Amino acid sequence: MDFLETPDIQILLGVAVALVVIGASAFYIYASKKPKGCLDPENFKEFKLVKRTQLSHNVAKFTFELPTPTSVLGLPIGQHISCRGKDSQGEDVIKPYTPTTLDSDVGYFELVIKMYPQGRMSHHFREMRVGDYFAVKGPKGRFRYQPGQVRAFGMLAGGSGITPMFQVARAILENPKDKTVVHLIYANVTHEDILLKNELDGLATNYPDCFKVFFVLNEAPEGWNGGVGYVTKEMIQAHLPAASPDIQILRCGPPPMNKAMAAYLEALGYAPEMLFQF
Known part of the structure; x- marks a missing residue:
């Protein structure tokens, strides 16, 4: 073991030890700086x-x-x-x-x-x-999302049911490594009722290949180029991905809308494992 006592070997060992210590310290600093969430699942x-x-x-x-x-x-x-x-x-x-x-x-x-x-x-x-x-x-909540878990999401939202859809869409689109495509149908009574309209239009403009939105109004103004009336089975066929093991349909809206959409999706061949209701 005399070779360990030579000056060159001792220097190399010293450098190796120093690098390990620096690496461990850097990891500790990074881990300690990683922000911790402010929520408490049990207490307000x-x-x-x-x-x-x-x-x-x-x-x-x-x-x-x-x-x-x-x-x-x-x-x-x-x-x-x-x-x-x-x-x-x-x-x-x-x-x-x-x-x-x-x-x-x-x-x-x-x-x-x-x-x-x-x-x-x-x-x-x-x-x-x-x-x-x-x-x-x-x-x-029961929903769990991992980037790339599906090829595409179809989203059916009504009124304030847009908020979970917007959150999921933003997370996907703002992650450059996530190639998931998002198709959204968003229904409201009047144009004034559309929540996050500017933000949704911005996503469609900034991510034209990955985000498509189709607005539907019960009471459409003159010159409206979106859907009119209630969301129909034909609208779903035209604007959401077809039934496939690598897609998922999310829905969130008033109970009558959720019930109607569930019937349409079943008639169009979407299996239960392809569906999730917030």
Whole structure:
């Protein structure tokens, strides 16, 4: 073992040891800096409302501050949070919502909320002002997404059911390694009811090969070039990927729409394992 005592060998061993120590230190620093999610699945945590943007007469975007400018909410793609508020009688109400932001949006999260006249949680959002705190826990939900798990998604959304679709679509399209194609049919009553219209149009413009959106209105304005009436079986055939083991159809909307879409999809040959309802 005398060869280990030569100066050259000792120098080489010293360099090797130093490199191992540096590598381990770098890994530890990287791991320790990886942001930890702010959500707690068992307990409600409160987040401060820092901005409220009115988008229409009954729709607003609420921006909530996370503890630090580099904090992330920690919500897996396609999952939602449980939100707690007070109704008009002062009673607690809990309702699920899907943020329109991702963990790539650090330091804050946003909810786009449609407030209904008789909605119990809608009352809470109408009364919220900048500086108020909002109780949230999570993540919640059965949906799990891994990049490339399917060749294409077909999405059927109605009204505020667009928010989980928007979250999933953003995550796919903003990941340059994810080649999944997204086809969306989005139904509303009037043009003013379309949530995230500018954002969806932006995705269609920026990712023309990977994102297609078809808007459907019950009450279409003059010159409207989208669908008119309710979503039909023919619209699904024309704008969503055909039944195949490597595609999945997601749907989220009012109960009557979900029921009608389930019947159409079954008639078109989509197997149960190709379908998911938020």
